Amino acid sequence: MLLLELRRGEASRVAFVLALIGGWYLVxxxxxxxxxxxxxxxxxxxPQIFAVIVMGSIMSTVAAWTAGRGYRHRTRAxxxxxxxxxxxxxxxxxxxxxxxxxxxYALFVLIAFLRTASVxxxxxxxxxxxxxxxxxxxxxxxxxxxxxxxxxxxLTAPLVGxxxxxxFVALAFFPxxxxxxxxxxxxxxxxxxxxxxxxxxxLATVWCLAAAVAVLALPxxxxxxxxxxxxxxxxxxxxxxxxxxxxxxxxxxxxxxFWAAERAQPARxxxxxxxRTTACMWPDDRHLLxxxxxxxxxxxxxxxxxxxxxxxxxxxxxxxxxxxxVELQVNSPQIRTDALxxxxxxxxVEPGPNCGDDPVTMREAGGYPDTHFVEAVxxxxxxxxxxxxxxxxxxxxxxxxxxxxxxxxxWLNAAARQIRACRPVPPxxx
Numbered sequence: 001m002l003l004l005e006l007r008r009g010e011a012s013r014v015a016f017v018l019a020l021i022g023g024w025y026l027v028x029x030x031x032x033x034x035x036x037x038x039x040x041x042x043x044x045x046x047p048q049i050f051a052v053i054v055m056g057s058i059m060s061t062v063a064a065w066t067a068g069r070g071y072r073h074r075t076r077a078x079x080x081x082x083x084x085x086x087x088x089x090x091x092x093x094x095x096x097x098x099x100x101x102x103x104x105y106a107l108f109v110l111i112a113f114l115r116t117a118s119v120x121x122x123x124x125x126x127x128x129x130x131x132x133x134x135x136x137x138x139x140x141x142x143x144x145x146x147x148x149x150x151x152x153x154x155l156t157a158p159l160v161g162x163x164x165x166x167x168f169v170a171l172a173f174f175p176x177x178x179x180x181x182x183x184x185x186x187x188x189x190x191x192x193x194x195x196x197x198x199x200x201x202x203l204a205t206v207w208c209l210a211a212a213v214a215v216l217a218l219p220x221x222x223x224x225x226x227x228x229x230x231x232x233x234x235x236x237x238x239x240x241x242x243x244x245x246x247x248x249x250x251x252x253x254x255x256x257x258f259w260a261a262e263r264a265q266p267a268r269x270x271x272x273x274x275x276r277t278t279a280c281m282w283p284d285d286r287h288l289l290x291x292x293x294x295x296x297x298x299x300x301x302x303x304x305x306x307x308x309x310x311x312x313x314x315x316x317x318x319x320x321x322x323x324x325x326v327e328l329q330v331n332s333p334q335i336r337t338d339a340l341x342x343x344x345x346x347x348x349v350e351p352g353p354n355c356g357d358d359p360v361t362m363r364e365a366g367g368y369p370d371t372h373f374v375e376a377v378x379x380x381x382x383x384x385x386x387x388x389x390x391x392x393x394x395x396x397x398x399x400x401x402x403x404x405x406x407x408x409x410x411w412l413n414a415a416a417r418q419i420r421a422c423r424p425v426p427p428x429x430x
Contacts, residue, residue: 009093014062015100018055019107025050026111031119031334036112038119038287038333041190041260044126047108048133052185053168055101056140061161063097063144067219068152090145090216097141102134119333121287128201129186129259135208136184140164142212149219181248182207186259191331192282193317194260200251201259207244213237262317269318275300279313279328279344288335295340302345302382305409308416309348326350338384345378345386349415355422362425366392370425374415377401377408396428403429 026047029037036042067090109130117123144160168185171177184204190196217234254261269280272293277300279292303309312325326347328340349371351359359369368389376397379386388394400408407429415425 009096010066011059011062011097011100014058015055015104018058019104022047022050022055022104022108023111026108026115029115031115034334035189035332037115039190039192039284040113040116040120040122040124040126041129041194041196042333043112043116044109044129044196045186045188045190047105047112048129049185049187051101051105051108051133052136052140053165053187055104056137057161057164057168059097059101059137060140060144060164061157063093063141064148064160065157066093066097067145067148068154068156090149090219091213094138094142094145094212094216097145098138101137101141105134105137116333119287120284122284124284126196128196128198128205131205132184132186132201132208132259135205135212138212139183139208139215142215146215146218150222176253178249180253181251181258182245184259186257188257188259189331190257190260191316192285193263193315194256195263196260200248203244204248204259207241207248210237210241210244214241265319269314272296275304276307276311277304277313277344278311279315280318280325281315281328281330282318285315285330285333287333288330291335291337291340294337295344298337298341298382299344299348302378303348306413306416308413308420310350313344313347341382342379342384342386345382345384346375348378349374349419352420352422360419360422360424362396364428365396366390368393370415370419373397373425374412374419377412400428 031037036046113125143164144157147160148156167179167183168187171180171183171185172187181204214234214237217237221234251258256262263282266283268283270283270286270289271278271280272289274293274297277296279296281288281292300311303311310324310326313328314325315328315330326344328347329343330340351371359371361367362370362373365373366389372387372389373393373396376386376388376393377400380397380401388397400411411426411429418425
């Protein structure tokens with residue numbers, strides 16, 4: 001019966017179309033603009049997002065439509081009297097829809113992992129988000145079968161899919177609702193400093209699958225003359241779902257993610273030095289080493305002569321092990337050298353830790369903070385496009401960069417000391 005449903009049912013045809021769409025989306029992603037090609041955690045999340053939010057919603061519609069087939073074809077009286085109980089029939093319909101989803105999902109994961117392996121210099125696939133995605137697909141299709149069997153009218157099927165999609169949209173706007181823990185579609189960006197909470201993800205997978213089996217027993221238990229499922233089969237699944245779901249609900253929501261936590265510090269960060277300037281990265285990002293080396297060498301030419309500027313940079317999540325440093329934002333596994341240079345220049349001068357939140361402003365620069373002026377000057381000297389704030393601000397930067405180089409250097413050194421001491425910068429050279 002399962003093989004017949006796989007061959008002739010609607011699920012296989014719809015899943016084939018979705019596999020083509022999702023595969024095309026993953027294959028055509030541009031590595032230069034991608035936030036997942038090169039990071040194994042993101043490569044596990046990306047196919048899960050499409051599979052759960054898009055494919056799961058559509059396949060739940062298909063499952064509901066298939067479950068109402070007997071009502072539409074006026075054969076329900078016959079199916080109700082077959083030797084197979086109602087629960088068994090629904091399990092077969094669910095298994096067919098879920099297996100079709102899993103085949104397409106496996107294709108998505110394979111493409112994502114192959115594309116990441118072509119960029120990353122480490123091979124560390126992350127599987128728990130993938131397993132959770134498979135569990136959610138099982139729950140979504142099970143709900144589709146159950147609702148389609150209980151309310152077998154034509155309008156039910158599209159409403160089931162729309163309800164799933166609407167739920168995910170609502171949870172994206174209200175991420176602190178407890179339902180996030182029970183109906184996860186992990187649409188998050190995990191930087192390198194985050195690691196998946198494997199035990200929590202596996203527990204959520206157990207909840208999804210146990211809830212799916214328990215939900216499938218509802219139509220047979222509520223409708224007559226269908227044979228109700230035996231308690232020894234349905235009750236354990238319901239109890240397991242209650243236990244796993246209740247445990248998830250008791251876990252607190254984290255600041256960054258409910259499903260991830262900060263990674264342990266590496267024994268030896270990946271560091272590169274040029275002159276006075278040093279930048280340290282997570283070891284898994286060694287495929288970015290060339291860009292980082294070029295950026296460090298370029299930035300050292302701009303800020304290296306200034307002793308009081310910041311010269312140590314750490315990728316987000318790395319704790320400075322050799323004195324203070326500036327956090328370096330690397331938000332994707334591919335980053336351009338000029339963007340890295342600009343980010344480092346923006347952190348080259350920072351107020352001291354006791355300066356408070358109110359910035360010291362410069363009247364000559366239109367009343368903008370003195371750090372903004374120094375950053376603009378550094379970008380001009382580095383020939384990198386930076387942010388400038390209005391005509392008066394740009395005119396002040398123009399006058400400054402036309403001053404003799406020695407006067408510029410002396411002012412920048414003095415300005416760095418004053419900024420760190422929370423005092424106004426000296427007057428601009430004339």
